[in-house]
Amino acid sequence: MSETRVLVAxxxxxxxxELRRVLETAGVVGIELVGLNEVPEFPETPETGATFExxxxxxxxxxxxxTGLPCVAxxxxxxxxxxxxxxxVLSARWAGGHGDDDANTALLLAQLSDTPDERxxxxxxxxxxxxxxxGVERVVRGTWPGTIAREARGDGGFGYDPVFVPEGEPRTAAELSPEEKDAASHRGRALAQLVPDLADLARG
Structure with missing residues (x-):
């Protein structure tokens, strides 16, 4: 049986x-995930929306x-x-450049330097x-509550993970294993809601 190709934007x-692990954990088979690097380039609309959705x-x-493929973004x-x-929505370019994790994190910590722990x-x-x-268009949201640490800790994950301490957890997101992060994270929680739709695609 051939696998259904799904583009991850x-x-x-x-x-x-991360998405592959979510599908594996949910027992979804028959989906081949491909990234933007694996399809011909196409013009991408700038991300200027006011909301994540x-x-x-x-x-x-x-x-x-x-691409004509089902697409998850x-x-x-x-x-x-x-x-x-x-x-x-400005998280990736908070310090000016796009995707400079260290600069974004440093700016955030500086902005919160006088903020007490309880706030x-x-x-x-x-x-x-x-x-x-x-066919279908579906948008779902996942939220992962926590607090901002006073300094970066851990070398896992990406983005603001080293300064984000999930609720009920002494470690930062960057100190969690990939599996622990998937089970709790905002993206894991959102992607889990799409699993039934992706399972339907796999069944064709």
Missing amino acids: SRNAKKLR ENALVKARDGAAA DDSGLEVDVLNAMPG RGAAFVSACALVVPG
Whole structure:
């Protein structure tokens, strides 16, 4: 039986591996996930949406339209309570450049340097969209509450993981194993909601 190809609208190898693990854990077989590096390049709409959901849906629609494949896309970021839910959709470019994790994290810690521990609440948020050409469009949201640490710890994960301490956990997200992170994370929680749709695609 041939596998159903599903495009993941990302060049981030860690996100691809994360979705593969989520599907494996859920027992979904018959899906071959491919990233943007594995399909011909196509014009991508800039991520200018005001919400994670808008950005995820635009990416998934672009991918599905350009390749004819079902497409999963996510937009995620960190919402910090005392910063009025910022960096939010600007998380990847908080310090100016796109995807400079160290600079983004350093700026965030500097902005919170005078904030007492009890007011350092935050949450990782992920919106995941699934667009099937000529078919379903679905957007789901996963939230992972926690607090911002005073310094970076751990070398796992990516983004703000080294300064994010999940609720009920002494370690930062960067100190968790990949499996622990999948089970609890915002993206894991959102992707889990798409598992029934992906299982349907696998069944054809």
